[in-house]
Amino acid sequence: MDLSNLKPAKGSTQCRKRIGRGVGSGYGGHSATKGNKGQKSRSGASIPSWFEGGQMPLQRRVPKGGFKNPFRVEYRPINLSRLNEYIEAGRLDPSEEVTPKRLVEIGAVRKADLVKILGSGTLEQALKVTAHAFSASAKTKIEAAGGAATIL
Numbered sequence: 001m002d003l004s005n006l007k008p009a010k011g012s013t014q015c016r017k018r019i020g021r022g023v024g025s026g027y028g029g030h031s032a033t034k035g036n037k038g039q040k041s042r043s044g045a046s047i048p049s050w051f052e053g054g055q056m057p058l059q060r061r062v063p064k065g066g067f068k069n070p071f072r073v074e075y076r077p078i079n080l081s082r083l084n085e086y087i088e089a090g091r092l093d094p095s096e097e098v099t100p101k102r103l104v105e106i107g108a109v110r111k112a113d114l115v116k117i118l119g120s121g122t123l124e125q126a127l128k129v130t131a132h133a134f135s136a137s138a139k140t141k142i143e144a145a146g147g148a149a150t151i152l
């Protein structure tokens with residue numbers, strides 16, 4: 001036995017249905033297995049799955065909710081506990097000033113993000129932090145640790 005003798009198991013393969021090939025094909029003849037009349041029996045018929053027969057579509061019937069503020073300012077939040085982790089890992093030096101540019105360099109935020117420092121966690125070392133915004137608790141914790149919080 002070799003590769004030239006191989007063939008599929010009996011009954012495992014079938015010929016595809018060749019519709020629209022006349023009465024002798026065994027598939028309907030005049031209607032080509034598509035039934036009688038109607039949009040789906042015509043040649044080139046393809047109806048999108050969302051089409052509802054001319055009825056007002058669901059996505060237009062359902063009320064739209066909410067409001068998107070075009071003037072929203074979105075900040076990238078960073079917690080004080082995260083700053084502590086960066087210091088412990090050696091990615092951030094406590095003696096240098098923490099700026100958004102420095103946070104981009106260490107991979108804490110993406111480029112061109114507005115940074116807001118949040119007060120979750122504790123700060124063990126005095127840090128000079130410069131950011132676009134601070135939460136009230138973050139500002140008090142930074143100053144309590146002997147650091148300074150400067151808004152850009």
